[in-house]
Amino acid sequence: MVFLKLLLAHLITDFGFQTEYFVERKKTSNWWLLIHTVVFVGLSLLLFAPTIGKSHILVGIIALGAAHYLIDWIKTKYSSDRMTAFLLDQSAHIFLIGSVAVIVDKRVSFPAIFSKALQLLDSPR
Numbered sequence: 207m208v209f210l211k212l213l214l215a216h217l218i219t220d221f222g223f224q225t226e227y228f229v230e231r232k233k234t235s236n237w238w239l240l241i242h243t244v245v246f247v248g249l250s251l252l253l254f255a256p257t258i259g260k261s262h263i264l265v266g267i268i269a270l271g272a273a274h275y276l277i278d279w280i281k282t283k284y285s286s287d288r289m290t291a292f293l294l295d296q297s298a299h300i301f302l303i304g305s306v307a308v309i310v311d312k313r314v315s316f317p318a319i320f321s322k323a324l325q326l327l328d329s330p331r
Contacts, residue, residue: 208263209307211253212270216299219246219274233282239275247271266306273302 223245231238250267251258258264277298285291 208266208311209304212250212267212303212306213300215246215250215253216274216303218249220296220299232278236279239278239282242278243271243275246274263310266310270302270306274299277302 219242224242228238228242232242247267247270250270251264254263254267277295281291281295
C-alpha cells in the first residue's frame with residue numbers, strides 16, 4: 207500500500223497537476239520546481255495522514271521530495287532528448303518510490319512490487 211500511495215502522489219503530481227506551461231517555467235525558474243516538489247510532498251502527506259505517526263513514512267516522503275526536486279532539476283538543466291529524459295526521469299522516480307516502500311514497509315520487496323506491476327500491466331482492460 208505504501209508503494210501504491212506514493213506512486214499515486216507521483217503520478218498525480220507529474221501528470222495531473224503539471225501543465226505544459228508549468229513544465230516550461232520549471233526550465234527557467236527553480237521556484238516552479240520547488241512548487242512542483244511541494245505539491246508532491248503535500249499530496250503524499252495527505253495520502254498518509256491517518257498513519258503518518260505510526261511509521262517512518264514522514265522521513266521517506268521528505269527524502270522523496272528532495273530526490274524529486276533533484277531529479278527534475280537535473281532533467282531540466284541537462285537534458286536535450288525529451289523522450290530519453292522523460293524515461294530516465296520516470297524510472298528514477300519509480301525506483302526511489304519502490305526503495306522507500308521497501309524500507310518503510312518490511313512486508314514489501316522489489317520482486318513483489320515488480321510482480322504486482324506486471325500483473326496490472328497484463329490484466330485485461
